[in-house]
Every structure is written in C-alpha cells, then in structure tokens.
Amino acid sequence: MITGRFTLGYADQLQAYWDQSRAIRIATFGILAAFALLLVFEIDTGQFGIDTFHDALWLAPLLAIGAWFGLVAWAIGRMSPQQLDVSYLIDDERIAIRDAAGNEVSSPWREIRECEERKRGLVLKIGPGARWLCKRAFAPDALAAFRKLARERLGNNARLMVGA
Amino acid sequence: MITGQTNVSFADYCRALAGHSLVARLLAGSMILMFVYFLAGALTSLFSDDLEDILGSWAYLVLVLVVWFGPLVWSYRRLSPQQRQITYEIDSERVVMRDAIGNAVIFPWAEARSCREVSEGFSLRMTVGRRWISKHAFGPEALRELRTEIRAHLGGQARLMD
Numbered sequence: 001m002i003t004g005r006f007t008l009g010y011a012d013q014l015q016a017y018w019d020q021s022r023a024i025r026i027a028t029f030g031i032l033a034a035f036a037l038l039l040v041f042e043i044d045t046g047q048f049g050i051d052t053f054h055d056a057l058w059l060a061p062l063l064a065i066g067a068w069f070g071l072v073a074w075a076i077g078r079m080s081p082q083q084l085d086v087s088y089l090i091d092d093e094r095i096a097i098r099d100a101a102g103n104e105v106s107s108p109w110r111e112i113r114e115c116e117e118r119k120r121g122l123v124l125k126i127g128p129g130a131r132w133l134c135k136r137a138f139a140p141d142a143l144a145a146f147r148k149l150a151r152e153r154l155g156n157n158a159r160l161m162v163g164a
Numbered sequence: 165m166i167t168g169q170t171n172v173s174f175a176d177y178c179r180a181l182a183g184h185s186l187v188a189r190l191l192a193g194s195m196i197l198m199f200v201y202f203l204a205g206a207l208t209s210l211f212s213d214d215l216e217d218i219l220g221s222w223a224y225l226v227l228v229l230v231v232w233f234g235p236l237v238w239s240y241r242r243l244s245p246q247q248r249q250i251t252y253e254i255d256s257e258r259v260v261m262r263d264a265i266g267n268a269v270i271f272p273w274a275e276a277r278s279c280r281e282v283s284e285g286f287s288l289r290m291t292v293g294r295r296w297i298s299k300h301a302f303g304p305e306a307l308r309e310l311r312t313e314i315r316a317h318l319g320g321q322a323r324l325m326d
Contacts, residue, residue: 078292094266101291102258102272111265126267127247128239 002145004088004137010076012120016132017072019118028065035061088137090146095124097131107131114157115150122146166254166309168301177240179284180296195232202228252301254313259297271295278321279314286314 006012017024038058042048049055076084085100096106107126114125122133135143150158170176202225209222246264253260258272271290278289286297302310314322 075292080291101275103275104270106268108266111267128242
C-alpha cells in the first residue's frame with residue numbers, strides 16, 4: 001500500500017486546476033492573447049478608455065481571470081481543516097483520495113487511461129475527467145513506488161518525468 | 165442499508181453538474197438567459213426583410229447552443245455504459261455512490277448541510293458544493309427509508325416532498 005498525506009492549500013488547488021485540464025490552460029492563454037490584442041488595438045486606434053464599452057472590452061478578460069482566482073480562494077476558504085487534510089491510499093487495485101472529514105473518491109487502476117507527471121503533481125486521466133495527486137504528499141520512496149506501479153499498470157500511458 | 169441502482173440519463177447528468185456548486189448554477193442560469201435572449205432575437209428576425217439579419221440571428225443561436233451544450237453532450241457521451249450505471253448504498257453513517265466499473269464517491273452524512281427534494285431527486289447541499297441523488301434509483305419503500313434517513317440527519321434542513 002502506497003500512502004501519502006498533506007494539507008491542501010490555495011496554491012495546490014490552483015495547481016490542480018491548472019495541471020489537470022489542457023482546456024483550462026488553452027482557455028487561459030486564449031484569454032490573455034485576446035486581452036493583449038484588444039489592448040494593442042484599442043491603443044493603436046486611439047479608442048482606449050473613450051467610453052464604457054471600450055473600457056469593458058479590455059477589462060472583461062482581466063475580470064474573468066481575476067474572478068477565477070477569487071472563486072478558488074472562496075472555495076478553499078469554505079473548507080474545514082478536516083476537508084483540507086487529504087490522504088492518498090494506493091494499492092494494486094485502486095487509488096483512493098480521502099479527507100479527514102470522511103469524504104472519499106476512488107477509482108480502480110483499470111479506469112485510468114493515462115498518468116502524466118508534472119512539476120508538482122501527478123494527473124490521472126479518468127473517463128471524461130481527471131484526478132490530481134499532490135507530489136509533496138508522498139515521501140521519496142512512496143513516490144518511487146507510485147511511479148513503478150504506474151509504469152506497471154499503464155505502460156506507455158504513464159508519462160513520467162525523465163529520470164524519475 | 166438503503167440501496168438503489170439507476171442508469172444516469174443526460175438530464176440527471178446535467179442536474180448533477182449544474183447543481184454541484186454556486187458557480188455552476190450561476191453559469192447554468194446565464195446559459196439559459198443567453199439562450200432565451202438569442203432565441204428571442206432569432207424569432208424576431210423572422211419578421212425582418214433583411215436576409216443577413218435573419219441568418220445572423222440564427223447563427224448566434226446555433227453558436228450559443230454548440231458552445232454551451234456541446235461540452236456537456238461531449239462529456240456525457242464519453243461515459244461508458246458501466247460508468248452510467250450508478251449504485252447507491254446508504255446507511256446511517258454515509259452515502260456511497262458507485263459505478264459498475266468501480267469508481268466511487270463517498271461522503272458522510274455529517275458533511276451534508278441541507279437537502280431539497282424535487283420531482284427527479286434529492287439535491288444535498290454539502291459544506292462545499294452539492295450532491296445529486298436520483299430518485300429513479302429507488303423503489304417506493306427505499307425512497308421512504310431514504311427520506312427518514314435524511315430527516316434523521318438534517319432535521320429542519322430537510323425540505324422533502326412527502
């Protein structure tokens with residue numbers, strides 16, 4: 001049994017959203033690109049801040065990104081210390097994510113299509129969704145054991161960091 | 165132990181997602197408002213003599229439908245028949261929702277804050293987010309037991325239909 005435990009923080013939650021969905025990463029870059037283009041267009045055509053519409057045009061992408069950071073902070077702020085106390089229990093059969101309040105989400109290995117290791121987490125692609133495991137929850141030997149197990153169960157679909 | 169089993173329909177899937185959090189409900193509300201706005205525009209355009217105006221209005225409506233509902237339909241279609249087959253196992257301690265493949269979501273009753281029963285199911289407000297329990301999964305007797313269980317845990321916060 002591979003186990004890990006950590007206290008979920010704001011940075012972890014942001015990292016989880018960022019890591020687990022390529023759609024979110026693409027959408028964020030899209031919004032930033034739209035913001036930059038609009039800003040350049042507005043300045044170039046001399047329309048920057050001339051009325052409310054033109055203000056809204058360049059403020060909207062900034063507000064969208066700001067709201068997202070705010071919503072994550074709001075969600076984390078509402079969680080109890082028990083909900084933030086997260087444990088992982090991983091064996092040959094399944095991966096379970098538990099909090100100290102008794103909530104649990106688990107999936108069998110055969111449901112996991114892919115494992116992608118990123119700088120701070122491990123992203124498991126399951127069905128239409130994904131699960132994010134925080135790497136700092138694991139001791140070095142537990143992390144090595146997880147990588148070995150992921151390779152065994154997923155083969156080439158375990159995209160682990162080079163040298164890991 | 166109260167048990168029930170159902171195949172998740174697209175309507176259940178939308179309800180479960182839309183009811184999951186305040187953000188999701190706000191998004192769902194804005195989706196409906198946008199849809200009504202563009203539908204009104206498209207219907208009004210039928211009385212216009214300008215073909216571009218008519219086509220443009222309907223194009224907006226189709227775009228809204230594709231952008232808003234497309235991801236929902238896409239993710240629902242990606243669920244396998246086993247993933248849509250949900251079993252509920254409910255006792256005095258906790259609620260277990262399991263699909264036929266072995267994915268499971270478990271939450272203790274202590275995490276539930278309130279419950280609202282609607283014609284299709286129970287919407288449980290949790291400390292963070294919501295959980296949806298479909299009524300299709302249960303027989304009449306199990307449904308009665310479930311209501312008793314909900315009342316026992318939530319008291320006045322259980323707004324049930326019986």
